Amino acid sequence: MTARAAVILAAGQGTRMKSKTPKVLHKVGGRTLLDRMIDTVQASGCQRIVVVVGTHSPAVRDLVAARLGEAAVAVQETPLGTAHAVLAAKDALADFAGDVLITYADAPLLAAEDLEPLFRLRAQGADLALMAFEPADPLLYGRVIKGADGHVIRIVEARDASPEEKSVRCCNAGMMVMDRAGLFGWLARVGNDNAKSEYYLTDVVGLAVGDGGLVRSHTAPEASVMGCDTPVQLAQAEAIFQQRRRAYFLAEGVAMLAPDTVHLSWDTQLAPGATVEPFVVFAPGVKVETGAVIRSFSHLEGAHVGEGALIGPYARLRPGADIGEGAHIGNFVEVKKVAVGKGAKANHLAYLGDGSVGAGANIGAGTIFCNYDGFDKWDTHIGDGAFVGSNTALVAPVRVGAGAYTGSGSVITRDVAPDALAVERGVQTEKPGWAARFRKRKLDARATQAAKAQKAGEP
Numbered sequence: 478m479t480a481r482a483a484v485i486l487a488a489g490q491g492t493r494m495k496s497k498t499p500k501v502l503h504k505v506g507g508r509t510l511l512d513r514m515i516d517t518v519q520a521s522g523c524q525r526i527v528v529v530v531g532t533h534s535p536a537v538r539d540l541v542a543a544r545l546g547e548a549a550v551a552v553q554e555t556p557l558g559t560a561h562a563v564l565a566a567k568d569a570l571a572d573f574a575g576d577v578l579i580t581y582a583d584a585p586l587l588a589a590e591d592l593e594p595l596f597r598l599r600a601q602g603a604d605l606a607l608m609a610f611e612p613a614d615p616l617l618y619g620r621v622i623k624g625a626d627g628h629v630i631r632i633v634e635a636r637d638a639s640p641e642e643k644s645v646r647c648c649n650a651g652m653m654v655m656d657r658a659g660l661f662g663w664l665a666r667v668g669n670d671n672a673k674s675e676y677y678l679t680d681v682v683g684l685a686v687g688d689g690g691l692v693r694s695h696t697a698p699e700a701s702v703m704g705c706d707t708p709v710q711l712a713q714a715e716a717i718f719q720q721r722r723r724a725y726f727l728a729e730g731v732a733m734l735a736p737d738t739v740h741l742s743w744d745t746q747l748a749p750g751a752t753v754e755p756f757v758v759f760a761p762g763v764k765v766e767t768g769a770v771i772r773s774f775s776h777l778e779g780a781h782v783g784e785g786a787l788i789g790p791y792a793r794l795r796p797g798a799d800i801g802e803g804a805h806i807g808n809f810v811e812v813k814k815v816a817v818g819k820g821a822k823a824n825h826l827a828y829l830g831d832g833s834v835g836a837g838a839n840i841g842a843g844t845i846f847c848n849y850d851g852f853d854k855w856d857t858h859i860g861d862g863a864f865v866g867s868n869t870a871l872v873a874p875v876r877v878g879a880g881a882y883t884g885s886g887s888v889i890t891r892d893v894a895p896d897a898l899a900v901e902r903g904v905q906t907e908k909p910g911w912a913a914r915f916r917k918r919k920l921d922a923r924a925t926q927a928a929k930a931q932k933a934g935e936p
Contacts, residue, residue, distance in 0.1 A: 480575030483518035484566045487582035488531035488553040493706045499534040505585040506718045507742035507761040513585045520589035527566040558675030560667040580652045583704045594695040595654040604690035608652035610699050618648035629692040632679035636672040650702035835861035843868035
């Protein structure tokens with residue numbers, strides 16, 4: 478198979494997003510637009526990837542360097558158009574021989590299977606293969622102009638199109654595949670004689686045809702190639718992503734009582750036989766095993782939920798939460814970086830942060846793992862079968878042994894031996910009649926105050 482490389486254009490200003498966050502770092506499905514495009518081109522078999530970034534977005538460069546290495550970064554110093562942007566990748570691909578895919582970083586719904594027809598057209602003899610689509614509203618898109626034989630002869634940008642050309646429904650999606658040598662040869666000849674005085678990448682189509690080359694197109698669904706230039710488009714892409722993921726999980730055997738209310742992430746894993754009630758949010762990094770039930774209004778992130786476990790309603794699982802088989806994490810319980818053992822229960826109103834809860838242990842309402850001293854985090858470990866009484870504060874680092882009990886309302890600061898009872902409370906005292914005397918004193922004071930006010934108001 479011909480070697481494949483990709484050039485991802487990510488140097489745009491993104492001003493229409495009206496955000497301090499660079500456009501390609503906005504997210505769909507909890508993953509940045511740029512990360513999603515890198516995922517896509519990697520899945521399509523591109524062994525070499527170059528991302529063209531602008532000088533205005535160091536955070537974009539940092540993402541590329543961290544994920545692909547500095548060699549994958551190409552900088553467009555001055556924004557002079559899309560052809561100029563691709564030229565910035567020339568040196569990075571100087572030693573590459575094969576097909577080069579050009580795509581934009583802001584198309585979050587594009588999949589590897591959408592790109593494969595372009596590589597197939599190349600294998601069938603096309604000198605240049607491009608992605609087309611037929612949008613519901615083609616107003617602002619470049620038109621793909623074809624000859625009588627159905628092959629592409631040029632692309633005309635909307636600003637430069639004649640009324641007749643604007644009547645064409647087939648539009649340019651922006652993705653192209655061609656040989657590296659042909660690509661940079663044509664780019665060197667692109668001019669800027671157009672309405673924006675920019676160097677358009679689309680001009681390589683006309684140059685290829687002028688050289689006797691064959692240019693063919695593949696038409697993709699509009700949703701697959703949609704870009705995200707504005708918050709509205711970002712929200713539209715998110716909605717399509719969510720719809721697709723819900724449909725996938727439903728087809729796989731996950732029960733969702735109100736799927737339109739469930740929010741999923743790009744890497745959410747839900748096993749067949751799991752149940753998700755309404756209004757649940759899965760942030761990135763969640764895996765749910767079969768038989769587990771996620772009840773309404775729960776929020777999960779970076780967590781694992783074991784087989785048959787029960788979560789919520791109104792539970793929060795934060796990164797590092799590992800809920801064991803058949804365990805219960807109930808309403809208003811927050812778990813962070815704690816492994817909860819098989820069959821353990823924390824049914825209501827607790828914070829479990831840093832540590833572990835043994836199999837079969839019971840965590841009473843109001844229990845707090847006091848894990849933070851203002852500088853460092855410390856662990857709390859609860860042994861198998863232990864019983865932590867309601868309103869227990871466990872001041873980490875501390876261990877409660879297997880089978881041990883803590884008395885309700887205790888502040889546990891030292892380790893508790895297995896099968897022991899730890900109680901830490903002040904001595905309860907009682908003052909007979911104190912409440913009655915207190916009420917009388919308060920009522921008498923109010924009466925005196927009212928009498929003084931009435932007297933002050935007399936003539």
